[in-house]
Amino acid sequence: MNHPLSNSQRRDAEALLHPYANAVALRANGVQMIERGEGIRVYDETGKSYIEGLSGLWCAGLGFHNAELVETAREQMAKLPYYHLFTGKSHETAVELAEKIKELAPGRIARVFYQSSGSEANETQIKMAWYYNNALGRREKKKIISRVKAYHGTTIVSASLTGLPYNHLDFDLPVERIRHTSTPHFWKGAEPGETEAEFTARIVRDFEEMILAEGPDTVAAFIAEPIMGAGGVIVPPEGYFSAMAEVARKYDILMISDEVICGFGRTGQWFGAQTLGYDATSYSMAKQLTGSYLPLSAVGINEDMAEVIEKHTGEIGTFGHGYTYGGHPVGCAVGIKTLEIYHRIDAPGRVRALAPRFAAHLDRLAGHPLVGEARHTGLVGALELAPGKSPKGFATPGKLGPRLAQELLERGVIVRPIVDSIAFCPPMVITEEEIDELFAPVEAALDATEAWAKAEGHLG
Known part of the structure; x- marks a missing residue:
């Protein structure tokens, strides 16, 4: 940036602490x-x-x-600017968007749970995995395996799932129960003379050996982006995900697909899991769900998981998790219109x-x-x-x-x-x-x- 700073840059420096930034450098150079x-x-x-x-x-x-999204937000703001989904309340936009997500998502997605961000969606995924295993009486099956260079967010658990050093540095992360297996980057990670198939077999073997070392009865879930985004746009080798999913099934480990970047057409299919050829137990969605015109994220879970969780709420009296703005009516209305436009184009x-x-x-x-x-x-x-x-x-x-x-x-x-x-x-x-x-x-x-x-x- 050129000096001197503009008035707006100076005001910014006096008002904001920016994410992913060197605050000292920003004060000197401006935003x-x-x-x-x-x-x-x-x-x-x-x-x-x-x-x-x-x-x-x-x-x-x-x-x-996009004028349609702007107008949709205005109309919904005038009709019902806010309501929540806590303690037996609901509204039509939340229901309609959930139905549309279920129609699009691969596998047998049975229920949708809303948040405001991808980080919150992945935080929800882990809480659900723990709740699910407690409901089944498997109280030691709680470890989550992510990957080196993965990006799953910045809240405490989602940042722990993230496999990037700067997300952990001086935040006392990662927390316990989180493990990181190999990055599926053939060009960077292959050993001398190793073919792509041999590389894939080796890192899948690393995954299985980690599960065995930790104890299969202690590992709850494997979480992965179809294509790793903030880790460097890492496209896995052919056959990687089908082999990883097979190992997860072998040890009764939930498969979480983080579709925050890859979802809603980005990879050439509605979901990245479809492009990469695997089914997941649950899916995290955000970003393009509303075209990012409003903050909204969602977690879709399959029939088995939904049945176990819902039954357990009857046994202990509640599913004690949620967000004030989860399923915000304006966000959901914009999400409905966004999906309509995606279908149209x-x-x-x-x-x-x-x-x-x-x-x-x-x-x-x-x-x-x-x-x-x-x-x-x-x-x-x-x-x-x-x-x-x-x-x-x-x-x-x-x-x-x-x-x-x-x-x-x-x-x-x-x-x-x-x-x-x-x-x-x-x-x-x-x-x-x-x-x-x-x-x-x-x-x-x-x-x-x-x-x-x-x-x-x-x-x-």
């Missing part, structure tokens, strides 16, 4: 103030436009100014049609000397920077990724640096021509980043 949005673009306080290459935070699937089909053009740009850029690997499925992808295309990475990680993101920002594209990977996840309403616009400045930005890295000694 980027975004004032409005239109289609796939957002505009800063100076009026400069940017293609939002990450849909905000992987979430604005319908872009940044055939969001999964649209993504499948656009995916080859999106992939072609990433694959082309993989030939750049600074790029080690391109990864993609549907309309989510990443470029990972590497010295000499080596998966070992840079001696000082996390320098080149942010530099490339800054070069792209100066060229009118907002992306997300994840250490030395750059993530792309544009709104699903993007056109083929806009995909070309999104990637048009990337090669020049890579060239500039490479020149900077050489000058700074990051490339030897």
